[in-house]
Amino acid sequence: MNDYVIECHNLETAYAPSLNRPILNGINCLIKRGEFVVLLGLNGVGKSTLLRSLVGLVPSVKGEIIINNVEMNSRTLPKIRRDVGMLFQGGGLIRQLSALENVLCGCLGKRTTWQTLLGFSKRDRILALELLNQLGLGELAFQKTSQLSGGQQQRVAIARTLIQLPQILLVDEPITGLDVIASQQVMQTLSELHTQQGMTIVAVLHDLGIAEKYAQRAIVLDAGRIVYQGHCDNLQAQFARVSG
């Protein structure tokens, strides 16, 4: 047993002809329980692919991924996914469903197909409403998600992830396309989850200032490899040095 919740050893994904290399090309990284880590890098360097491979959405061709001391394979994937929540770029919500229904979708992994065939239990609905209230969306619970603003949608997506009670939260560009206020609200929510609940957070971000403000450690990728792992002080200079 060790204190690392995420371990990647020599991780390599399939060859991408457009890039002339594997998207991830020998990733080695260790992330401790309760850490807030930010993934940085230019477009196409493999940040989102790394996140997606941590939940088995991108298969690896070499190397290994260990989550909570469990090596990832097709047999262990359902168990790993129970501990990991993922916030997709744009939320990954069903726009035609209400905010409440979207949050309830977070319970699908814990309920069988028969249990959810006619809807969700009263207990699940109360829990979902409580989460929406906590995130300041109680009054919008029955509103169609497509009618919510970008920031509100992102908070619905956070509520949907939280109802899963994950230990690890993977976040893919949570503030892309949001205004300053909405960005701050989303980042504040993530920060509170980290500080108050001790959740491990791995986030892909583009804003170095925000990364410095909220994250404890930065991982910089370039051409499918990690080129910097370390503290978040003076990220601007660090980033310029490795990407220049």
Next chain:
Amino acid sequence: MSSFFKLKRLRFYPWLSSLLILLIVVVVYGWALRGLKLDFELLRSSWPYITDFITRLFPPDWKVLDIAVKALIETVQMSLWGTTIGAILSVPIAIASASNVAPGWLRSLANLLQNTVRSVPSIILGLIFVAATGLGASAGTLALGIYTIGYLAKFYQQAIEAVDPHSLESLQVIGASKLQIAQYGILPQVLPLGLGYTFWMFEYNIRAASVLGVVGAGGIGFQLKSYIDGFEYTKATTMMLVLLVVVTVIDTFSSQLRHRLDSM
């Protein structure tokens, strides 16, 4: 080497590619017109016959209005059941054809089935079902049901393929089963578009049902052909006017409904 120079030339003279496309379009249209063997002189000389035929259609004979309404109700009934049967049968075929849901081998089979159904004209389907069940609306309804698959399966397939992949991946990561993903991920996204297509098909089938009547498969088309065959053109006009009114009303209604569904 020569093709390299041609590509380079196209890059420096972008208008050359536009001119080339225009030339190809003109050639294709010219080829198609030649194939038609149109005789413009004959068309000009036949104009008096066309106007004579049109004048014989008027004024409409309103004495057959009750027959027209009765036949039209049968046409609407045929379209309603034909569209419903077709829509139900289209769902599994569409799922089996969608590239984001079905495996390759199943997609090929389902697409082949779709293409086969689509390439059979409605009138042939009408003849087949008249031979099977005899003259009348039941033959027309079954023919419409099969005819509908050719269109709705394709439309439903496109609606399924247009589903946001991130939303399905997010449910997959949550640990939802395939059926749960279908119920909570695919169905809500496909339903508004699918219902819109189904309403359009219902409206389209009313017109298609009129054609099926020609081969004795029931509906207003049967009456229409009887009047034209008997040179009772004014009665045929009444039939066409009643059809026009109903198609316009249904089109207005379904357009509004589709608009509301689109905004969902």
